[in-house]
Amino acid sequence: MTAAEVTWLNDDTVQLRQPKTSHWEAPFLFLLFGRNRAILLDSGATADEAVFPLRSTVEKLIQTWLRRNPARFIRPYPLVVAHTHAHGDHIAGDPLLADRPGTTLVGVTPAEVISFFGFPTWPDAVVEFDLGDRVLDVIGAPGHESSAVVFFDRATGILFTGDTVCPGNLYVRDRSPFVATIDRLIRFRDAPPAPVRTVLGAHIEMSTEPGVDYPSGTVDQPNEAPLALPPSILDDIRKALRKPGKRVVRDRFIVVDEARAEAS
Ligand SMILES: [Zn+2]
Known part of the structure; x- marks a missing residue:
């Protein structure tokens, strides 16, 4: 078993990473606490608690937060995954949390996501989700x-x-929905309900050398680029999407057009 790499980004926000030794994808997960409930963004790459102890890690973090915030929560303190x-x-870790008391799992199909968050139109509407x-x-x-x-967190600007x-x-x-999504994110960033300060994705595949990535399956990444990207990265991605070709390499990301990759 390998413990999660846990970073408190502030008193109410935790970044978790599933270690490379438990799965080469090493996804990042985030746990955000509010007055009425917490939300876990993603559940990791394994359903085996012995490989990556998601359930016990989340439990410990919630107990820690509740100890520090004795007057700020309702019982039982709910968790949304x-x-x-x-x-x-x-999503592989969902079964580890499915029977946790007070826990709601959001479904993973578009219809389930649309209905849970209450999108009046999809994908163009932006909906609020209040943690309290x-x-x-x-x-x-x-x-x-x-x-x-x-997800945009107004409290941290992430x-x-x-x-x-x-x-x-x-x-x-x-391709066409992807381009529309980047345009939608740019519009949101440029007229936000609170300033957008940083962009946190779910993987690091780039090295510190501009334009050089670690190939799929790499477990040892000694010179990883940082996870955080500036909000201006959206403009760089939009520009890269205008270039032809199945692989457009930029310093901090690589656009891979899977349809074009398959066609060639
Ligand atoms: Zn993916």
């Missing part, structure tokens, strides 16, 4: 995967982008 998108390395004195904006983001959403935007390969499964 949502996902940036439905690929296996982001902490409002998230949920933004439809299909293109990498059809049920993908991006845009949680999953695999849609990360320092790695941006796999474009469906």
